[in-house]
Amino acid sequence: MTCVAVIRFPGSNCEAETLAAVVRAGGDALLVDYRDTHLHHADAVILPGGFAYGDYLRSGAIARFAPVMQAVKALADAGGAVVGICNGFQVLCEARLLPGALQRNAQQRFVSRPVDVRIERNDTVCTADYDVGEVIRIPVAHGEGRYVADPATLTALEAEHRVLLRYVPVAGSDLPHNPNGSLHDIAGICNAAGTVVGFMPHPERLADRVLGSDAGQRFFSSLVRSARVEVAA
Amino acid sequence: MMVHVHVRIVPRSGLLDPQGQAIEHALSALGFSGIGDVRVGKAIELRLDAASPAAAAATARAMCDRLLANPVTEDFRIEVEPE
Numbered sequence: 001m002t003c004v005a006v007i008r009f010p011g012s013n014c015e016a017e018t019l020a021a022v023v024r025a026g027g028d029a030l031l032v033d034y035r036d037t038h039l040h041h042a043d044a045v046i047l048p049g050g051f052a053y054g055d056y057l058r059s060g061a062i063a064r065f066a067p068v069m070q071a072v073k074a075l076a077d078a079g080g081a082v083v084g085i086c087n088g089f090q091v092l093c094e095a096r097l098l099p100g101a102l103q104r105n106a107q108q109r110f111v112s113r114p115v116d117v118r119i120e121r122n123d124t125v126c127t128a129d130y131d132v133g134e135v136i137r138i139p140v141a142h143g144e145g146r147y148v149a150d151p152a153t154l155t156a157l158e159a160e161h162r163v164l165l166r167y168v169p170v171a172g173s174d175l176p177h178n179p180n181g182s183l184h185d186i187a188g189i190c191n192a193a194g195t196v197v198g199f200m201p202h203p204e205r206l207a208d209r210v211l212g213s214d215a216g217q218r219f220f221s222s223l224v225r226s227a228r229v230e231v232a233a
Numbered sequence: 234m235m236v237h238v239h240v241r242i243v244p245r246s247g248l249l250d251p252q253g254q255a256i257e258h259a260l261s262a263l264g265f266s267g268i269g270d271v272r273v274g275k276a277i278e279l280r281l282d283a284a285s286p287a288a289a290a291a292t293a294r295a296m297c298d299r300l301l302a303n304p305v306t307e308d309f310r311i312e313v314e315p316e
Binding site: 057058061062094099100104105107148149 | 251252255303
């Protein structure tokens with residue numbers, strides 16, 4: 001059975017929903033402490049949402065140096081699945097496992113509401129169970145979600161199809177479709193192989209029909225199905 | 234020798250700084266005129282035991298590169314002041 005480690009940093013607050021989503025998807029879920037130096041028997045890792053280290057200095061800037069991050073980086077380097085959700089995405093950018101940075105929302109406010117995002121590719125570790133072009137409605141909840149990168153990086157991301165999720169207009173809504181001012185409406189990106197993935201929306205918060213929608217659940221079913229790691233010896 | 238290190242971190246020019254914009258609007262609303270390019274950053278102060286001011290500056294640069302500033306979004310300036 002695929003085992004997915006969910007890291008708990010001091011200040012993480014989405015680890016319970018994330019663990020539950022993995023279990024619901026048929027995976028074995030393991031909560032791993034940020035002080036651990038290995039990921040036990042996990043095949044994949046999720047850095048969950050929250051406010052690791054209080055977002056002090058910059059979101060993710062201190063979490064990047066937590067002991068467990070060496071093991072996360074080793075897994076990423078070995079081609080293992082590494083997924084960052086919201087604060088986890090911020091940590092992956094600070095750790096240089098993904099390019100760019102997440103800045104204060106353009107409108108200077110914390111935004112907590114559903115958004116519509118389009119799945120731009122389904123050959124990644126956590127989108128295989130979606131169709132390319134499919135639009136799903138899942139929530140965002142962040143104060144610093146405005147994706148920025150220098151023009152050369154943005155051009156490369158687009159050319160290499162490394163934009164995974166993009167905010168798209170919400171039918172019948174007056175709210176801006178891009179909730180934070182992200183460049184190119186980017187909600188999530190990945191590495192070239194689609195094994196290291198980060199995005200701002202929270203699929204784990206809408207992953208059970210009892211909540212009215214399970215639009216986010218397929219991120220976890222995809223991950224559980226695809227995370228077959230061949231760790232380099 | 235002990236020195237004081239002042240690190241000033243500012244958003245890289247050309248990047249949207251919504252805090253700076255909000256402050257610029259607020260200053261205009263208060264009647265201050267001729268304002269432009271308001272940018273909000275951080276000031277980090279620390280004491281450091283170093284062989285020389287130049288060595289302290291080099292250490293501070295390393296601190297900025299590794300932790301204090303994000304090269305994607307921020308520029309920094311370092312001042313070293315003997316205690």
